[in-house]
Amino acid sequence: MAHAWKCSGLRWSVEGPELVWDGGRRSVLARGGRVAFGVAEGGVRTCAGARGHACPVGAVVAARSTGARCEECARLDRAHSVAADTFADDPRPYHVYLAWFGPGMLKVGITAVERGPARLLEQGAVCFSWLGAGPLMAARRTEELLRAALRVPDRIPYAEKRAVRAALPETAAARAREVAEVHARAVALAGWPESLERxxxxxxxxxxxxxxxxxxxxxxxxxxxxxxxxxGGELVAAAGPDLHLATGAGVVVLDTRLMTGWELVPAPGGGLTVPVREFRAAAGVQDGLF
Structure with a gap:
């Protein structure tokens, strides 16, 4: 019987996308290469735990959940995240950024300066620009300022990001246009915290x-x-947590967050025998934010 591994998710490094496995092993994914694995027979999907700790009860979680956590572990993980505003005294400097995912899909967010562009790669941002840098609470206030004054959201669902990837503008200049427009509006706003450097x-x-x-x-x-x-399939693209795999039936997108919590084994023969739903392409994408 093949040895089973548990996946901790997809991470982005200078080498590109990597699947991370429990115990620290990493598998670098190269475009044009083959991705193939099977789910252990008779297995169940168990909670991924919180903050690096195993779920104390080994709870079973739904196959379609991208969070792969039981209710209690999800609560603990959220309570210790920057997004929950529980670390107001975090001394690290933070970037405020504008991220663009497709026409009309632009969001504002923050990430620790020490992380560089990793957060943008993890989210699948097609392009981005920094807006400013400073203390955490100043970055938070700037994020709120943009949401209120320019109606720029801080979240865009992954389904919407996926829907436009095959129909993006062809040139980098065209893709950068909305970011440039909103950046100019943002830096012209009054009310920026003094401690945040534009x-x-x-x-x-x-x-x-x-x-x-x-x-x-x-x-x-x-x-x-x-x-x-x-x-199983040939990797043709990877964005955020998503792998775009060429299969005999066409390109199928795998959200790697669905892999966590399962015991996975090698599947040299490949194929695709898991549930697949029809892809929802973009419909009526707006031309811009304003």
Missing amino acids: RPLDVVDHVGAFGLAGVPAAVGEVAGLAAGGVV
């Missing part, structure tokens, strides 16, 4: 890093894994 526009494009240039439109997306199921 940053000039410098749009970074991730189309090359993600492999999205000319990526075929997806025909389906994995709805969830199942015991005994197999996933």
Whole structure:
């Protein structure tokens, strides 16, 4: 019987996307390479735990949950995140950024300066620019200022990001246009915290890093894994947590967050025998924010 591994999720490094496994092992994913694994027969999906600790009760979680945590572990994980505003005294400096995912899809967010662009890669940002840098609470106030004054959201659902990847503007200049427009509006606003240093526009494009240039439109997306199921295909693109896999039936998107909590085994033969739902392409995407 093949040894089973548990996946901790997809991470982005200078080498590109990597699958991380319990125990610290990493598998670098190369475009054009094959991704193939099976779910252990008779297995169940268990809670991924919180903050690096195993779930105390080993709770079973739903196959379609991208969080892979039981209610209690999800609460603990959220309570100790920057997003929950529980670390007001965090001494680290933070960046405020504008991230663009497709026409009309631009959000504001914050990330620790020491993390560099990792957070933007993890979110699948097609391009982005820093807006400013400073203490955590100043960064938070700036984020709120943009949400209120410019109606820029701080969240965009992954389903919406996926829906436009095969129809992005062809040039980096066209992709950067909305970021430049909102950056100019943002830095002109009154009410910025004095401790937050404004940053000039410098749009970074991730189309090359993600492999999205000319990526075929997806025909389906994995709805969830199942015991005994197999996933296999050629990696044609990777953005955020998503792997775009070329299969015999066309390109199928796998959200790697669906892999956590399962015991996975090698599947050299590949194939695709897990539940797949029809891909929902973008419909009526707006031309801009304003």
